[in-house]
Amino acid sequence: MNSKPRSQAGPAVASRTSAPRSHHFRGSLGRFATGVAIVTFDGATKRRGITVNSFTSVSMEPPLVLVSIARNTKAHDELAGRPFTVNILGAEQRQLAMHFAGRPGQDPAWVEGETAPRLAGVLAYFECTPWAAYDGGDHTLYLGEVADFNYRNGDALAFANSGFTTIPESQLGIEDLL
Numbered sequence: 001m002n003s004k005p006r007s008q009a010g011p012a013v014a015s016r017t018s019a020p021r022s023h024h025f026r027g028s029l030g031r032f033a034t035g036v037a038i039v040t041f042d043g044a045t046k047r048r049g050i051t052v053n054s055f056t057s058v059s060m061e062p063p064l065v066l067v068s069i070a071r072n073t074k075a076h077d078e079l080a081g082r083p084f085t086v087n088i089l090g091a092e093q094r095q096l097a098m099h100f101a102g103r104p105g106q107d108p109a110w111v112e113g114e115t116a117p118r119l120a121g122v123l124a125y126f127e128c129t130p131w132a133a134y135d136g137g138d139h140t141l142y143l144g145e146v147a148d149f150n151y152r153n154g155d156a157l158a159f160a161n162s163g164f165t166t167i168p169e170s171q172l173g174i175e176d177l178l
């Protein structure tokens with residue numbers, strides 16, 4: 001057997017290629033596996049959505065979550081001061097992720113939330129009122145206070161190493177331990 005196990009550590013990539021530093025910064029960040037979400041909201045003129053993997057839970061009391069939105073997106077300016085929903089995607093919703101990442105396909109099914117519009121059939125959602133916005137370099141960190149949420153069972157859509165993958169639903173949740 002001369003094939004290496006996939007998990008075997010190799011030499012650090014950034015030190016043995018001549019690609020720009022920003023390329024390796026992205027590559028290093030990409031090693032952090034995340035879920036995939038879509039932030040939906042009613043903008044000034046139309047309903048909007050943007051795919052993100054920068055979703056983070058922030059606070060239990062008050063219940064706060066954050067997303068980091070690039071300044072050069074259409075969503076960026078319009079999201080300021082507006083209610084929004086973070087829709088967490090299930091494993092079978094890759095096309096929905098691409099739809100809101102600049103590769104539009106079939107129009108999605110919407111649900112009129114109490115606080116902000118959301119997408120039908122997602123794995124979980126958090127409807128938020130705007131809480132704060134912080135400068136994050138070429139991004140803005142938008143924090144929302146969660147007004148409503150829910151979830152269903154199912155495998156999660158994940159993003160790692162620049163590609164989509166699946167995180168299977170575990171047999172039992174560990175919510176009680178957290």
Ligand SMILES: Cc1cc2nc3c(=O)[nH]c(=O)nc-3n(C[C@H](O)[C@H](O)[C@H](O)COP(=O)(O)O)c2cc1C
Pocket residue numbers: 036049050051052053054055068069070071072073074075076097098100101102159
């Ligand atoms: C998996 C994935 C994760 C992404 N995460 C973010 C993110 O956290 N923040 C962000 O600003 N853009 C993120 N993007 C890029 C935006 O979805 C993309 O630029 C989008 O087309 C912007 O839409 P808009 O310009 O219509 O607002 C991500 C894209 C993908 C495919």
